[in-house]
Amino acid sequence: MAKLAVLIGHLCFWLGRSNPSVCGSKPDEVSGCQMKDMGSCGNACCVVEVGLKTTPEQTYELTKKTLQDLSEDGFTYVTGGEPNPGDDLRPYNISSPEMFKFILQGRHDAPKYYGTNGDILNFAIYQRSGASSGSVLRMFSLSRIHGALGDNGQNYKSLSFLAEKMQIQSQLAVKHGCGAPLSSPPKELNEDSSASFPSYCGGDASKDPDCARKDFGSCGNACCLVELQLNQSPEKVHQALIDGLTPSNGFSYVTGGQPDPADDLRPYNITSPEKFQFIAQGRHDAPKYYGTNGDILNFAIYQTSGASSSVLRMFSVSRIHGALGDNGQNYKSLSLLAKTFNADMNVKYGCGLKSEVNLV
Structure with a gap:
């Protein structure tokens, strides 16, 4: 009972105070809330990187400690559960696409969206190429609740607030989302995947061409974002999508x-940045990761040139903390849904593609 009373007291204190990490209903009046995102990951999201002079170990400890120290500002370090992968990636000797050393997860709560509805924060730390010391911190924030097309600048604000508290002086380099226009990486030819495979990339993943696009930490955790150009109205696309889940x-x-x-x-x-008409959320379960550990799927549908022409934006992110790699699962899940529409997927971010940003 004593612990419960302390918890309730802490929650009441937090909800009753002015939280400097929250954009709120008047984001234009709050510093750091100007980079408003709309549906970059189906829901709103933000991915940034920053180069640091500290070692990967020092960067990890600082990131973790900052999350733990900012509980009164709505931040939480996420660990535990079943399974419970560790944060230390060094025993795996990862060298591609980056020399990843650590991975961790957090959450940011706001007065209206907290707990299971709080924004998901993923962090991946890798050693800078050709450097004996120095590291890169990749930070990702995703609006968690279904229907969160816009974020009022909150995802970037959460990451920039953390960077400020970590006393990071360098500018955050935006990789994806954060209100920036979507980039279009070169489109690659799709392999024939007419053979029958399950919806998850399990033991036979090497035989399934849809499992070949293995992602590593594009969203801190592994993730994949694609778009489909469709000659159907947004309403019909939405209904077909729901029927396919x-x-x-x-x-x-x-x-x-x-x-x-x-x-x-x-x-x-x-009408801006796109004529968004529908938004939806789903989940994909696999034998090992399901329920609250199942991959999160976000969808946004916008109208293009005519009433019967639309784009379906699909996003999948590995949910559990520590999921640096996905064995191709995020792309696989989306490709299975794309077959419902008999359409090619245009990869926009993640999905095993390496994107470059200029680090200050």
């Missing part, structure tokens, strides 16, 4: 909860 293939459609935003964005008349 069937349990028989490990998929589920996420709705309900409190709050419970609707999928239909048309009443809001959104």
Whole structure:
């Protein structure tokens, strides 16, 4: 009872104070909240990197300690659960696509969205190429609740707030999202994947061409973002998508909860950065990772040139902390859904593609 009283008291204190890490309802009046994202990961998200002079070990300890020290500002260091992978990647001698040394996860709570609805924070730390010391900290923030197309600048704000508290002086380099326009990496030819495979990249992953796009830490954890150009109305695309999220293939459609935003964005008349019409969320379960550990799927549908032409943006991120690599699963999940529409996928971010940013 004593522990519960302390917890309730702490929560009341936190909810009652002005939280400097939260953008709130007037983001234009809050420093660091100007980089508003709209659906870059289906939901809003932000990926940044910053080069540091500290070793990977020092960067990891500082990041972890900062998350733990900022509990009154809504931050939490995530660990535990089953399975419970460690943060230390050094025993695996990873050298490609980067020399990853550590990975960790956190959460950022705001007065309205907290706990299971709090934003997910992923961090991956790798050694700078050709440097005996020095590291790069990759930070990712994702609006968690279904229907979170926009973030009022919160995802970038959370990461920049952490960087400030870590006394990082260098500018954060945006890799994806954070309100920046989507880039278009070179499109690669799709392999024939007409053979029958399960929806997860298990023991026979090497034989399944859809499992060949193995991602490593593009969103701190592994992730994949693609788009489909479709000659269907946004409404029909949304319905077909929901129909395709069937349990028989490990998929589920996420709705309900409190709050419970609707999928239909048309009443809001959104025109920028795209004419977003619908948003949805799903989950993909595999034999080992399912339920709260299942991969998160976010979808955003926007209208293009005509009423019967639309783009389906699909995003998958490995949910559990420590999931640096995905064995190709994120791309695999999206490719299975794409087959519902008989359309090619245009990779926009992650999915095993290496993107370059200029680190200060």
